[in-house]
Amino acid sequence: MNPNNLRYSKNHEWICMPDDKNNAYVGITHFAQNELGDIVYLDIEDSIIGEKIKAENSFGTIEAVKTVSDLFMPISGYILEINNQLLSKPELINKISYCEGWIIRIKILEFKEYDKLMSYTEYQKYIHKSM
Known part of the structure; x- marks a missing residue:
């Protein structure tokens, strides 16, 4: 996954739509993990697998040494899978927030929501404005 080929939400989540x-x-983006600091825990219930979650709704939380933040859906979808490797080693997100650092895999419900997300260039402008 190349960050230039992903889409980004204002909540600092990225989404990658492979060939299928x-x-x-x-x-979560590199910027988000950097702002959070050392990630120590992901709280995502197995019961969300198969659930439909709308865009901008929370699907779990991510905990760093000094803070806890909600994880938000960038677009509406059904939860297909949780990256179990991150549940046992959440610190991997600090090392590789892209590629193996994916948190959930979803089935997309609203492709027009995907099209409304920011490109890499737009996201870079967005985070520089908020600094």
Whole structure:
């Protein structure tokens, strides 16, 4: 996953839609993990697998040494899978927030929501404005 080929939400989640265009991977951006600091815990219930979650709704939390933040859906979808490797080693997000750092895999419900997310260039402008 190349960060230039991903889409980004204002909540600092990224989404990657591979070739099959039905399923996508969701994670947090490098900027977000850097702002959070050392990540120590992901709280995502297995019971969300198969659940439909609308865009901008929370699907879990991420805990760093000094803070806890909600994880938000960038677009509406069904939860297909949780990256179990991160549940046992959440600190990997600090090392690789893209690629193996995906948090959930979803089935996309609203492709027009995907099209409304920011490109890499737009996201870079967005984070520099908020600094």
